[in-house]
Amino acid sequence: MDETELLPLEWTNHLLDWYDVNQRELPWRNTGDPYKIWVSEIMSQQTRIEAMKPYFDNWMMRFPTMQDLADASEEEVVHAWQGLGYYSRARNLRLGVQEVVEQYGGHVPRNRKAMESLKGVGAYTAGAILSMAFNQREAAVDGNVLRVYARLYHIEDDILSTKGRKRITYLVEQTLPYDRPGEFNQALMDFGSAICIPQNPRCHECPLSAVCIAYARGDAPSLPIRIKKTKVITISMMVGLLKWGDYYLLHKRPNTGLLRSMWEFPSVEEPASFIEGASHLENQVKKFGCTVVLENECIQELTHLFSHRKWIMRAYRGIITFEGTLESLQAQLPADWQLLKRSEFADYVWAGPHGKLTTLC
């Protein structure tokens, strides 16, 4: 079935008219600069525009060109990303840009296949860059687009399923205008975030309500359908703010998994009791020739929610004893442990909620 027959394509012009008046002023918009658009697209994945804007400005100051980013270390790049979340985006953006600099002579490829082969660039981002930077007629199907089309065409498939996404991608490809595809894609997003919002859509202000099937049936608020499967697992965690003189003992998380390669306070997951958690921490510092005395009073309880994990963190102070010099203690520490003064904390990348605990130091 050709679902485009369900609606007259006139609505795409109404949407572009709305966009001409209501489009947001964004630093990467209407620049035609593929690097700026690339950075903005990666930063805005699963992230609200208002949240990533200051990061974008800072990023462009630190890495003004693709060459600057390609030359930067992973550490620098992740540091500039600190606080935005999904840190693989930063690592992959750097790798993708390096590939463009090295393999494509610094020119962003202008076809979907080459674009999607770049690290961190999937179907959405490829379509966004091709349409916005090069004005190609390519679909860029994100959460906004899925929602807008599910309502306009009254699609009851789960939009998180492959079937639902494919169906809507097909519809977008059919409806994408030939003259202003890049602006049309951006119009869908601005429209989705201003009018066709997830909860309580503003149908009374909507320029497309006359053609929207969900609106006609009174189903706009209940669409789209999203079925999530992953459930959040709760993990309790004992955190030690362990001090030796002016120095705090810190641990670098492994280079795989959640918050990889970021610094944290020594922690014990799921301790059966305070005693058991404390003994784990004691055993840990014992490897470095230290002893530690932990105060049994929890100085802060902090709950932190990830998309798939819930950490309940309980922080305790502890005093480390070591008979020897700073140098001899440092010599005992493996590469993933270090001693740091409070004043040096800002130079390091903190593992999410551990960064919040630094205010206790």
Add this chain to the structure above:
DNA sequence: AAGCCGGGGGA
């Protein structure tokens, strides 16, 4: 197809 990967803002 499902799990993994952060943080924040709005309701």
Add this chain to the structure above:
DNA sequence: TCCCCAGGCTT
């Protein structure tokens, strides 16, 4: 609290 956001990678 819960929801969900300008998604992509890995298994």
